[in-house]
Amino acid sequence: MVKVKTRHIPIFIELLLLGAKETYIQVSTTSLANKIDKSQQAASRHLLELEDIGYIKRKRSGGKHSIKITEEGNAVIMDLYLLLQRVIEGKKPVFEMNGEVFSGLGEGAYYMSMNGYRRQFVKHIGFDPYPGTLNLKLETSADRQQRRFLDTQSNIHIDGFEDGQRTYGWAKCYLAKINNKLDGAIIILERAHYDHSVIEVIAPINIRERLKLKDGDKLSITVNTMKNQ
Amino acid sequence: MVKVKTRHIPIFIELLLLGAKETYIQVSTTSLANKIDKSQQAASRHLLELEDIGYIKRKRSGGKHSIKITEEGNAVIMDLYLLLQRVIEGKKPVFEMNGEVFSGLGEGAYYMSMNGYRRQFVKHIGFDPYPGTLNLKLETSADRQQRRFLDTQSNIHIDGFEDGQRTYGWAKCYLAKINNKLDGAIIILERAHYDHSVIEVIAPINIRERLKLKDGDKLSITVNTMKNQ
DNA sequence: ATTACTATGTACCGAGTAG
DNA sequence: TCTACTCGGTACATAGTAA
Numbered sequence: 001m002v003k004v005k006t007r008h009i010p011i012f013i014e015l016l017l018l019g020a021k022e023t024y025i026q027v028s029t030t031s032l033a034n035k036i037d038k039s040q041q042a043a044s045r046h047l048l049e050l051e052d053i054g055y056i057k058r059k060r061s062g063g064k065h066s067i068k069i070t071e072e073g074n075a076v077i078m079d080l081y082l083l084l085q086r087v088i089e090g091k092k093p094v095f096e097m098n099g100e101v102f103s104g105l106g107e108g109a110y111y112m113s114m115n116g117y118r119r120q121f122v123k124h125i126g127f128d129p130y131p132g133t134l135n136l137k138l139e140t141s142a143d144r145q146q147r148r149f150l151d152t153q154s155n156i157h158i159d160g161f162e163d164g165q166r167t168y169g170w171a172k173c174y175l176a177k178i179n180n181k182l183d184g185a186i187i188i189l190e191r192a193h194y195d196h197s198v199i200e201v202i203a204p205i206n207i208r209e210r211l212k213l214k215d216g217d218k219l220s221i222t223v224n225t226m227k228n229q
Numbered sequence: 230m231v232k233v234k235t236r237h238i239p240i241f242i243e244l245l246l247l248g249a250k251e252t253y254i255q256v257s258t259t260s261l262a263n264k265i266d267k268s269q270q271a272a273s274r275h276l277l278e279l280e281d282i283g284y285i286k287r288k289r290s291g292g293k294h295s296i297k298i299t300e301e302g303n304a305v306i307m308d309l310y311l312l313l314q315r316v317i318e319g320k321k322p323v324f325e326m327n328g329e330v331f332s333g334l335g336e337g338a339y340y341m342s343m344n345g346y347r348r349q350f351v352k353h354i355g356f357d358p359y360p361g362t363l364n365l366k367l368e369t370s371a372d373r374q375q376r377r378f379l380d381t382q383s384n385i386h387i388d389g390f391e392d393g394q395r396t397y398g399w400a401k402c403y404l405a406k407i408n409n410k411l412d413g414a415i416i417i418l419e420r421a422h423y424d425h426s427v428i429e430v431i432a433p434i435n436i437r438e439r440l441k442l443k444d445g446d447k448l449s450i451t452v453n454t455m456k457n458q
Numbered sequence: 459a460t461t462a463c464t465a466t467g468t469a470c471c472g473a474g475t476a477g
Numbered sequence: 478t479c480t481a482c483t484c485g486g487t488a489c490a491t492a493g494t495a496a
């Protein structure tokens with residue numbers, strides 16, 4: 001369902017129109033009220049509510065307030081937009097994220113080579129991953145927003161397991177295209193699923209070698225979130 | 230502003246999800262209520278309201294109701310969608326309409342050649358139109374919806390005038406591309422502006438000849454509704 | 459000028475229930 | 478079963494006003 005309260009939609013739209021998507025804009029409750037055709041008090045309360053939930057941020061300088069929509073706020077409105085896109089245009093939401101390659105701790109190779117995971121990869125995503133993950137740092141808030149939105153989309157679930165010594169958490173995957181040509185998948189591990197500024201990518205081959213990547217190189221990842229329709 | 234009442238948005242989305250965009254679907258108020266997380270009574274009332282405004286149509290067969298969204302209903306939700314598209318993606322709404330060429334009464338040539346109009350065309354749309362309009366019949370409801378939505382968009386206004394004998398109504402124009410290559414404009418005349426199944430196209434040249442068109446041929450018209458931003 | 463409090467009104471919702 | 482009425486409660490809005 002729609003995460004944003006319907007009564008907040010008009011004020012969200014006006015804020016976006018004023019450019020509050022990523023920068024602070026200066027607007028009075030009275031002027032906002034006129035735009036959404038409600039009273040100043042209503043606008044004021046809406047802003048307080050949105051601030052409370054964490055969908056907008058405000059800072060006062062002098063008497064006036066500046067307003068910016070937070071990443072969470074942008075995410076919920078994006079959510080609504082994509083839902084409408086789906087029902088109106090029948091389009092699959094396709095996400096493109098751009099990030100910078102960086103070196104992790106090398107633990108990806110360790111996890112990817114474990115049979116408990118590998119078996120499931122072969123079964124559910126159709127390939128046996130090269131032992132190692134490619135780490136991408138998402139630099140822009142738009143990219144992190146896409147990443148965050150991924151969480152709301154259907155995914156391929158990989159169960160956790162234990163080997164007597166310790167337990168290994170679950171993971172979830174999204175099939176993806178790397179630089180619009182290589183097939184692979186985004187993998188989100190339980191232990192790190194709350195970090196929206198990083199994605200880990202796996203593929204049947206060594207992506208780093210194949211694309212001759214070094215740290216700091218840009219890479220694009222395209223995710224098709226819906227399997228059909 | 231948003232023409233659809235915000236409290237109706239969730240039910241609109243559910244109806245679209247169920248495919249009520251162009252066909253009747255069978256759904257109970259109870260099941261709709263569950264989907265939008267409201268009571269059966271609320272769902273019932275919403276449907277009555279939407280029916281009242283003319284955004285949905287219902288027909289009862291036996292005890293049950295079938296629901297379809299009307300063209301007006303589709304237009305308002307499209308409106309919201311495009312507004313979101315604009316504020317989120319910063320995209321210009323571009324409309325493509327497809328229609329079939331047909332012969333009118335030939336009166337287009339008469340109007341287009343009048344100096345009272347020609348002067349304004351040259352000044353406001355930048356060309357002296359070939360004396361004659363090309364009539365397009367919009368066959369699908371999607372196309373008619375686009376046409377209807379045009380009315381809500383900013384346009385080039387052409388004043389009416391009188392020549393002592395009779396008065397000539399106003400017109401409005403939208404710059405357009407014909408088959409994605411020829412420059413021209415859609416012209417909507419006051420006397421016919423309520424007919425959403427037809428559009429008239431003008432251009433500096435004879436479109437019919439240039440594209441070797443005959444009645445029944447398909448033509449696409451692309452309109453850029455916003456001049457900038 | 460601001461924003462946001464309190465008090466009062468209205469619109470919207472759900473419970474109960476009829477047709 | 479279904480839809481949709483009445484009615485009483487709640488959520489949301491505005492008026493008035495303080496800071």
